[in-house]
Each structure stands twice: as C-alpha cells, then as structure tokens.
Amino acid sequence: MADLRVTIGQMELRNPVTTASGTCGFGEELAEFFDPGRIGGIFVKGLTLKPREGNPYPRMAETASGMLNSVGLQNKGIDYFTEHIYPRIKDFDTHIIANVNGSTIEDYVDLSEKLNRLEKIPAIELNISCPNVREGGMAFGISCPSASAVTRAVREVWDRTLIVKLSPNVTDIRDIALAVEEAGADAFSLINTLLGMAVDAEKRRPVLATITGGLSGPAIKPIALRMVWQVAQVSRLPIIGIGGIMNATDAIEFMLAGASAIQVGTAIFIDPLAPVKIAEGIGEYLVRHGCSKVSEIIGALRVD
Amino acid sequence: MADLRVTIGQMELRNPVTTASGTCGFGEELAEFFDPGRIGGIFVKGLTLKPREGNPYPRMAETASGMLNSVGLQNKGIDYFTEHIYPRIKDFDTHIIANVNGSTIEDYVDLSEKLNRLEKIPAIELNISCPNVREGGMAFGISCPSASAVTRAVREVWDRTLIVKLSPNVTDIRDIALAVEEAGADAFSLINTLLGMAVDAEKRRPVLATITGGLSGPAIKPIALRMVWQVAQVSRLPIIGIGGIMNATDAIEFMLAGASAIQVGTAIFIDPLAPVKIAEGIGEYLVRHGCSKVSEIIGALRVD
Amino acid sequence: MKRIQDCTISKITWLNTDSYLLELDVPDEIPVLAPGQFAEIRIGNSPDVFLRRPFSFLDADVENRKLVFFIKRIGKGTRHLGELHPGETVNIIYPLGNHFQVPEKGNVLIVGGGSGIAPFILLGKELQKKGVGMTFLLGGKAGSDILLTDRFSQYGDVLITTEDGSKGEKGMVTDHSVFTSDPFPFTMIYACGPEPMMKAVARMSCLKNIPCEVSLENLMACGFGVCLCCIVETTEGNLCVCTEGPVFNTNRLKWQICA
Amino acid sequence: MKRIQDCTISKITWLNTDSYLLELDVPDEIPVLAPGQFAEIRIGNSPDVFLRRPFSFLDADVENRKLVFFIKRIGKGTRHLGELHPGETVNIIYPLGNHFQVPEKGNVLIVGGGSGIAPFILLGKELQKKGVGMTFLLGGKAGSDILLTDRFSQYGDVLITTEDGSKGEKGMVTDHSVFTSDPFPFTMIYACGPEPMMKAVARMSCLKNIPCEVSLENLMACGFGVCLCCIVETTEGNLCVCTEGPVFNTNRLKWQICA
Ligand SMILES: Cc1cc2nc3c(=O)[nH]c(=O)nc-3n(C[C@H](O)[C@H](O)[C@H](O)COP(=O)(O)OP(=O)(O)OC[C@H]3O[C@@H](n4cnc5c(N)ncnc54)[C@H](O)[C@@H]3O)c2cc1C
Ligand SMILES: Cc1cc2nc3c(=O)[nH]c(=O)nc-3n(C[C@H](O)[C@H](O)[C@H](O)COP(=O)(O)OP(=O)(O)OC[C@H]3O[C@@H](n4cnc5c(N)ncnc54)[C@H](O)[C@@H]3O)c2cc1C
Ligand SMILES: Cc1cc2nc3c(=O)[nH]c(=O)nc-3n(C[C@H](O)[C@H](O)[C@H](O)COP(=O)(O)O)c2cc1C
Ligand SMILES: Cc1cc2nc3c(=O)[nH]c(=O)nc-3n(C[C@H](O)[C@H](O)[C@H](O)COP(=O)(O)O)c2cc1C
Numbered sequence A, B: 001m002a003d004l005r006v007t008i009g010q011m012e013l014r015n016p017v018t019t020a021s022g023t024c025g026f027g028e029e030l031a032e033f034f035d036p037g038r039i040g041g042i043f044v045k046g047l048t049l050k051p052r053e054g055n056p057y058p059r060m061a062e063t064a065s066g067m068l069n070s071v072g073l074q075n076k077g078i079d080y081f082t083e084h085i086y087p088r089i090k091d092f093d094t095h096i097i098a099n100v101n102g103s104t105i106e107d108y109v110d111l112s113e114k115l116n117r118l119e120k121i122p123a124i125e126l127n128i129s130c131p132n133v134r135e136g137g138m139a140f141g142i143s144c145p146s147a148s149a150v151t152r153a154v155r156e157v158w159d160r161t162l163i164v165k166l167s168p169n170v171t172d173i174r175d176i177a178l179a180v181e182e183a184g185a186d187a188f189s190l191i192n193t194l195l196g197m198a199v200d201a202e203k204r205r206p207v208l209a210t211i212t213g214g215l216s217g218p219a220i221k222p223i224a225l226r227m228v229w230q231v232a233q234v235s236r237l238p239i240i241g242i243g244g245i246m247n248a249t250d251a252i253e254f255m256l257a258g259a260s261a262i263q264v265g266t267a268i269f270i271d272p273l274a275p276v277k278i279a280e281g282i283g284e285y286l287v288r289h290g291c292s293k294v295s296e297i298i299g300a301l302r303v304d
Numbered sequence C, D: 001m002k003r004i005q006d007c008t009i010s011k012i013t014w015l016n017t018d019s020y021l022l023e024l025d026v027p028d029e030i031p032v033l034a035p036g037q038f039a040e041i042r043i044g045n046s047p048d049v050f051l052r053r054p055f056s057f058l059d060a061d062v063e064n065r066k067l068v069f070f071i072k073r074i075g076k077g078t079r080h081l082g083e084l085h086p087g088e089t090v091n092i093i094y095p096l097g098n099h100f101q102v103p104e105k106g107n108v109l110i111v112g113g114g115s116g117i118a119p120f121i122l123l124g125k126e127l128q129k130k131g132v133g134m135t136f137l138l139g140g141k142a143g144s145d146i147l148l149t150d151r152f153s154q155y156g157d158v159l160i161t162t163e164d165g166s167k168g169e170k171g172m173v174t175d176h177s178v179f180t181s182d183p184f185p186f187t188m189i190y191a192c193g194p195e196p197m198m199k200a201v202a203r204m205s206c207l208k209n210i211p212c213e214v215s216l217e218n219l220m221a222c223g224f225g226v227c228l229c230c231i232v233e234t235t236e237g238n239l240c241v242c243t244e245g246p247v248f249n250t251n252r253l254k255w256q257i258c259a
C-alpha cells in the first residue's frame, strides 16, 4: 500500500482526493454514501456573510459531457453555518475547508475573520472565480491587481492555510497565479467553471434564467489540465487540480501535470462514490507503477 | 421552403452553413460526399506564405465530447495553393474563403495581396487565434492592439470581405471584437479552439507531441455560444458562429444567439454529411416555426 | 444509507409508442419505499446523456426484489434507456426524496397527466392499506395517452379526460365534471404532471378549500441535495425539490393560485 | 463517391477474450475493396467515444453484401463495439485509404501481429488470384493470440511465433527461422502490427534487399484526408496515413532502418 499523504500549506491530507465546493453540500449528504474519513478533505458549499437565495430557476443545463450551473451561491450565511452546520460536520474525520465569497474585499476579510473562530477549519479557499454572481465574483479573479489585493487583505487576518481558487476565464492564468502567490497565498485551486451558455432552440430562450452559467464536467478537463500544467511551470506553490475529474486516471493526469491534490466536482452527481473510488484507484496505480509515495507522481510528466 | 440566404460582408451565402478551416481540407475531399453547391461556403485549410510541415505526430487526442489537435497549419504555401489547388476548386458552386495566417503583420499583408489575384476568393478569414503555432498565432488574437493592427494592415490591401477569426483564450472577447471592428473588419468568426492538454497516465507523457493543443467539438459549444452572444450584444457586424456544431439544432442555437452564419468543424470527421444535413434541418425548423426567412431567427433569442 | 446499485433489466414493456415500463431486478433487499419517492437512473448507453435522470417508483415487488418504473420518452435519455435489452444493467441511486402525506381517513382525488401517473400506484396501495377512499382522474391529449387504467382501478374509480375527447370527457383534467359535484366529495387532492396542469389542479383545491399535494419534476443535476440546482420558490425561501420534495403541499409554494 | 451507410450487425463472433469478428449486412452493393483499405466505424453506444474508429476490412462477401472486420479490444471504442447486438446498426464510411501493391508474380512473406492480421485475408485472395505464392508469419504473445490460421492456410503456409513459445517458434516474428533460410525465398514482405514489429520486419527486408510494405495504424480523427492529424514523416514530407496510406513502402518512410 503506497503512502497517499500530501501536504497543502499547513494541512496534511490522508490522500489527494477532496470534493469541490458546491458539489458536495456540507459533506453531510455524501456521508450517506461513504465515510468522509476515506477522503482527504471536503470543500464546503460557498459561504457569504449574508444569507443568499441564489439565482432563479432554471439553474442548470446539461451539455455535451458537462453541465452549466447558475446556482449563484445560495447559502444561509456564515452565522447560520457557524451555529447550525459547523457543529454537525466539525467532527468528520477529514479536513473541512470553507469556500469564501464576497462582493468587496471587506466581505472576504470579515468572512475570514468569522471563520477564524472555528477551530476545525484548517483552511479557506478564496473563491475569486465564480462566474455566476458578483459575490465570490469572477471580477476579482480576472485581473491581477484585484486578485492580488483580495489575497493580501485576507492573508493579513488568516494564519491557517490560504488557498485561492482561480478562474479559467482569463487570457493567461499564469499571470494571475503569480500575482496571487506574491500576495501570500499558500496554494492554488484551479479551475472554477468556464463561462458558458445554453439555448433552447424550440423555445428560443436561454435555458438558464441567468442566460449564462458556469461550465463543469469532463468537457472542461483538457482546459483544466492545461492550466494546471501552465501554473505548475511558473510557481512552486501546491496546486489543487479541478475540472472534469471522473475517475482515478483523470486524477492521476492532473497530478502528473503538477497538482498535489485534486477536487472531485460534477462527477459526484453521477457517482457519489467517485471520490472514494478515485482514492482507491490512485493507490492501485501507484502500486502498479512501483511508486511507494503519491508524491512521486506529482509533476512527474515526462516531456523530453 | 424558407429563404435561407444570408449576407456576410459583400458575400451572399445560399444558406448559413459553411465548413470550418482545417476540418474540410480544400473542399475536394468533401466533394466525394456531397455537392459543395448545397452549402454556403468552404473555409479552406489555413494558408501561410511558405510551405509548412506542421507539428510532429501525434497531433490529436480524443477528449470527452471533443478532441485536441496540434496540426500546426501544415500546408504547401500560397504559391502551391495558387498554382495547383485553386484551379481545381475555384469553380465549386459555393464561396471559397481563404484562411490567412502569418507570424508577422507583413506575412498577413503579403498573403492577402497574393490572394487578391485570385478572382474566385470572395473573402478571407484572418486567423489570429491558432493556439498551435506562432504563424496564424493566437498572440495576435489575445491582445487588442495587435488584433487591431493586423486587421487594419490587411484592410488596406483587401477590398473584398474581411472576416477576422477570434480566439476564445481571452478574458473578454468583447474587447477584442470591438478593437477588430474598429480596425475595419467586415465580420467576425468565432470561436477558434481553446488551448487544452491531454496526458497519457500510463506512459506519463503528454498525448500530443506539442504538449498542448486546440480543443474543439461539442465540449466547447457552451463557451462558443456564450461568446457569440456576448459579441452580438456589443457589435452589429455579422458573426459566423463556430464551436461544436453537430446538427441543425446546434446551428440554430448559434443563430438565435446572434450568428448570421455558422461553420461546421469537428462534426465533419464524424459525419461528413453534417453540413448538408444541417442546412436541411435549418430549413425544416424555419418552416415548422413559421418563418419565411432565415434572417428572422438571427439574434432572435428572447431574454425578457 | 442511500443505495447505489447495478440492477439488471428484466423486462421493458412498451405501452404505447412513447411510454414503457422498465422492470429491474435489484441485487439486495428493497427498503420500504414511500409513494412519491424516486430513483436517479444512469443511462450509460448514450453518447450524449451525461447526468442521471430522475424517475418515480411506479411499483416495487419487495418479495421478488423488483422495481418498476413508468417512463415517457421525451428526449435522448428516456429514448436510450428504452433501447436497452433485458439482461443489461442500469445503475440506480435510491431511495430519494420525500413522499406524499397519507391521511388516516377521508376520500381523496388523485390527478395524473402524462408521465405524472407514475407515483400513484404506490400511493394507491398505501391509501388502500389505511382504508382511505380514492378516485383517479387521468388526463391526456388522446385516448392512447391514458395508460394503466386497469392497475389504478384496483384501488379506486378511474375518471378520464382527453383533449381530443377520444376517451372519457373532453378537455383538460380540471374541466372534468367531477369538479362540479356539489358537495365536493374529496378531502384532499394529489397531483402530478405538467406544471400548468398541477397549477390548475391546485387552483381547484383552493376553490374547494381542501389541501393539495403535488409532485414537482424540476430539472435535477444530482438528485440528493448537493448541487442546489433543483430549487423551487417556497414560503420558506428556495428549497431543493430533490430533498425537501419532490412532493410539496401547494400552500408552501409561491404559485399564487388562491389570489 | 465514398459511402456513409448504416449497416446491420448480423453476427459478432468472439475468437478469444479480446478479439472478435464483426459481420455487417450492407444495404447496397459492395464496391471492389482492395487489400489494405479500411472503414471508419461510428460507435454510437458509448458515452465516451467521440470520434469514429478505423478498421481494415478482413473480408467482404460481395454476393451476400456482407463486410467482416477483425477487431481487437484495446480500449473503450473496441469494447463498446463488441457489446452491440445482432440487429443493431453501426454507421460506416468506406472504402478508405490506399492498398497493398500486388505483384504479378513471385513469392511473398506476409507478417502479421495482433490486430495487424486483418488486412491479409483480402491480400491473400488477391495474391492467389494472380498466382503469387505466399507464406504467412503470425506472431503473438501466447498461443491464444494466434487466430484465423485456418483462414490463412487456404492461401499459403502459415508460420507462427509466440513470445512464450506456447505455439510455433518461441520469440518475436523476426526471430523466426524462416529469416535464416538461404537463399531467402521471398521477393517481397508485407507487414502489419505494432510499430516496433513493423520496423523490425522492415529492417529484415532491408537486409534481404527486398521491398517491404507496411500498413500503419496512426491515430486518425477523420480517416478521409481533411484533418491532417494522421501524418507520417516520409521522404516527401509529412503525408496523411489515411489517404496516402495506410500502406507505405518502407523506403518512403523515415524509419532509418537500413542504417
Ligand atoms: C422527481 C422526479 C420524478 C420523475 N418521475 C418520472 C417518471 O416516473 N416517469 C417519467 O417518465 N418521467 C419522470 N420524471 C421526468 C423525467 O426525469 C424526465 O422526463 C427525464 O429526465 C427527461 O430526460 P430525457 O433525457 O429523455 O430528456 P432531455 O433530452 O433531457 O430533454 C428533452 C426536453 O424535455 C425537457 N425536460 C427534460 N426534463 C424535464 C423536466 N424534469 N421538466 C421539464 N422539462 C424537462 C428538456 O428541457 C428538453 O426540452 C421525473 C422527474 C423528477 C424530477
Ligand atoms: C488504417 C487502420 C486500420 C486498422 N485496422 C484495425 C483492424 O482491422 N482491427 C483492429 O482491431 N484494429 C485496427 N486498427 C486499430 C484500431 O483503429 C484501434 O485499435 C482503435 O481505434 C482503438 O480504439 P479504442 O477506442 O478501443 O481505444 P482507445 O480507448 O481510443 O485507446 C486505448 C489505448 O490504445 C491507444 N491507441 C488507440 N488507437 C491506437 C492506434 N491506432 N495506434 C496506437 N495506439 C492506439 C490509445 O492511445 C490508448 O492508450 C486500425 C487502425 C488504423 C489506423
Ligand atoms: C452546481 C455547482 C455549484 C458550484 N458552486 C461553487 C461554489 O459555491 N464555490 C466554488 O468555488 N465553486 C463552485 N463550483 C465550481 C466547482 O467547485 C468546480 O470548480 C467546477 O465544477 C469544476 O470542477 P468539475 O468539473 O469537477 O465539476 C460549483 C460547481 C457546480 C457544478
Ligand atoms: C484538426 C483541426 C485543424 C484546424 N485547423 C485550423 C486552421 O488551419 N485555421 C483555423 O482558423 N482554424 C483551424 N481549426 C479550428 C476550426 O476551424 C474551428 O474553429 C474549431 O475546430 C471549432 O469548431 P468545431 O468545434 O466545430 O470543430 C482547426 C480545427 C481542427 C479540429
């Protein structure tokens, strides 16, 4: 049995498999399918300072090997989370990472400060890449100065692990990554969804109430892999790879390209057991390839 | 039977369906499957001033609902085209549009001037969005000043219809579109491929010899639709929609979002008859929806 | 725990050109299924179906470990599912969702349109067990859309409306003469079908001043509460149809039907 | 004109755990097929196969309008194709590619490894028609990989090598004693199989100073010359394997085998 542990900032994950924010609720629903102790961590649904009802229905459209969503960060706000949800999930035998969203830099800072009081949150993931709202908004994630400013401001109030989630809707993700690194991030997670759209030809209307939404699933995997690879070439911070990971092979591709860990998102909708199957599959791959530690495959792509 | 004619610059197409550059050779191979007179136009394989061998093998990778290619503009150069290919295809009963690629602005200009001598080329498509080479290079397509400069330079030597093909690998495609419009383009075509990557987990190598390549096929349709919609909101130039169009419904979605015509690309590999089937399908849709002209559906998306 | 299981198709029975019964052999013991609950079925034989599709349980044979679904072919997923062969497997997640509230007594009206009849066999069984009287009102475009009447008639009277009048009374379900009965003999209405139909029925329940439960068929990405895509506006804010529903008392919905 | 046709599967015959014969009923008359030509088959029952897959013709029964393919299961496409049932249809584009050059006389050696035996039944037929003598040399990992020997023996002698020695001579095809025959009895070699094997065979042909043709199995997106993905480096520059090949005389390839 190979050693599957990986390190992201100050966190040690028992294995590189985590679940992506917005695709695993607060972990409780998944606990009906498997023991959360079998995966490395859970990135909970995006939190905001105030409760949010999210966007109107319809909020999703199936696309070729993927889907669009325009959920828009529906959540009951940080205080409800602190009072009602956190107590129920804090003793899961895995890392609970909060996904932090704001519409101003102060929002991000305030939210991080409130999370500071929750002992069992070892890391936050700054979402500066949500295409569906102003809060958590992509506006921060698509320009270097704003990405840098929000990261720097949160860094000042948050000592635990700080992960910044990058938007793929940019000309060059390396620029943003370097700006965020320079501002004090401990790790990157990438990618969030790509801005997309679906049309109902019969009704002659957009499928989503918000017209555009975020594209996820295997359709975006080649783009996500490329971005992880690009960022790994320019930065030494750990990367959490996200985008269309459906099985262990996909996860290994991301790790070879440079990811230290991965998030499983949309795959959960199709197979709630995907995260555990992926963790197992990575273990089998390592044994088959004669590796004793998962770290041996991180960034191990041969390009000569 | 509805009127399927559409106008792009000075060209009138018999129907809105054309074939995308790099996916239909020079039209001759497709003529083995159907009469080119049944579609609106053929965008021939990317041309360069000098012959190019393209990139090394392997040049393609299948992905979820799509594929990556790194062909890299293999072609025998404009002189060979003029002498050997043009004479064979010039009398096809459809529009032959040249896809123009260069690594400097002078290349684009020289190539356009050479094409000026070919009477039966009613339009050129400036490729400033190929992710696989410097020639035809995305470098031009991802910044407003360079996109604008190359368009303006070619506009000075080319009086017929000038189409500029935009890259999706940008933060905001509207900015590029407006710069190109301002520089004198007659129409946009969008999108070219998205930069992606595939990894062979067993071999621990990139699948493509060039590591990254261009992603096409239904996987990218939601992104392409969104970009067509975005550009249609800010510009009144005609748009040729491209990206994962497999059938008439897809084509109609693009037209509703604002495209005046469409290009069929990767779909041809799977069904060489796709272009004619799409043209027929659009006709049937119009009849079913009580439209007498295809122009009635261009940009007709209801978003109230 | 919820189950994720590969089940073997034992039979596919086409009822008309568009609808079929899908019968599955389940490997393990079937848990108690409440009327209105559903499963998420994976359709693995289609090049363009990505997400699972939700379907209510039509019936369950606990003894023989069989689940039966009633499926209407409306798009690619329901088409490809119907092209599978006995012996092939499909993967299902179940049981999902809440269920209809079954009263202890009374006389209920059950209104189904299109594929919206699916949850009502289990409901009929449950009501019968409690001794609650019931009448089914089934609506369709034409007579050939009215299906499984022999099954429903085991539990109660079956009334029919068709838009073209080829079977039962002509018109929509809410045009049926049963709604003119005075006094109105029912203590509750259940409805499932196209949303305009459910709204019309809910409006009737309002007029008659009796409770109404509807089973919503919102678009779902997951079906088990993690994606927040399937929401419906309620008096308590946006709620997930897959976990807080699919069955809702119409007084919780913001349909403004009693205005 | 090239054809795009829906064909009905009449039979799928598994030859071992990995290989099967796919027999199709073609709706129209079958054109003359030259040995080495191929078809692009669409695999419509798989959620993750997007492009067509190329397969050489194993055999064609012109009279009964049947096409036969020999298919080795190596990935998702070949797996899903083998899961189809007789009566279901697959869409094919054909005939594609060039073909082996068949000499007027002589005595040829035909070397096949893995799925690389597929084109050699048609080649055998053609050579036999011309009265050209032939010997088949089939290689595999184990005896169970050596297939269709009874078919090949209708056209010539069949020699065998297996890596584990369980059938025929032990070793790779190029280890076979036939290559030590002096004088070397063959005037030409044809080969199809994994690239290292074809290169080894080509090297032999070089040593023996006789021509060699190989059928390449490059990755293809289209199969009919429009995408330029399938290229091979040749003395004339990059050429498309799907239109200028799949059969190449090895002296055109830049394999540097004679160095
Ligand atoms: C809880 C629940 C229980 C259900 N029970 C049953 C059942 O027992 N039997 C049954 O036949 N169906 C049932 N449905 C509906 C069924 O899930 C859909 O018909 C199915 O998902 C359609 O899939 P498709 O791939 O065939 O259609 P698609 O190809 O995905 O869609 C075809 C067209 O129908 C529209 N459409 C698809 N799904 C829905 C929907 N849910 N609501 C409105 N429009 C839609 C699409 O937008 C599109 O225009 C249920 C749905 C829910 C949420
Ligand atoms: C002209 C031509 C004729 C052919 N004739 C036959 C035939 O008669 N019978 C037969 O069984 N096969 C034949 N092949 C090979 C066949 O096309 C491939 O085996 C098939 O496409 C694999 O598809 P898949 O989906 O099963 O594998 P995938 O899931 O696509 O791939 C599985 C693994 O195999 C690798 N792979 C896939 N295709 C190839 C290839 N062409 N070359 C090298 N590696 C590859 C992939 O990279 C991957 O690692 C032929 C190929 C060509 C080009
Ligand atoms: C329904 C849905 C909701 C999402 N909500 C969030 C969110 O609240 N915060 C966030 O950072 N990302 C959110 N995402 C993005 C995912 O975390 C992930 O980055 C993206 O889906 C790509 O991964 P995938 O292809 O594996 O799904 C959401 C994605 C989906 C599909
Ligand atoms: C194999 C291949 C080669 C291509 N070559 C060119 C090219 O030479 N010039 C160009 O402008 N676009 C080229 N493209 C991009 C297509 O024209 C088109 O923009 C893209 O494939 C998206 O459309 P699709 O999804 O319908 O294929 C190529 C695409 C493919 C798949």
Ligand code: FES
Residues within 6 Å of the ligand: C219, C220, C221, C222, C223, C224, C225, C226, C227, C228, C229, C230, C231, C240, C241, C242, C243
């Ligand atoms: S469908 Fe995902 S939460 Fe209801």
Ligand code: FES
Residues within 6 Å of the ligand: D219, D220, D221, D222, D223, D224, D225, D226, D227, D228, D229, D230, D231, D240, D241, D242, D243
């Ligand atoms: S496979 Fe497309 S040109 Fe050969």
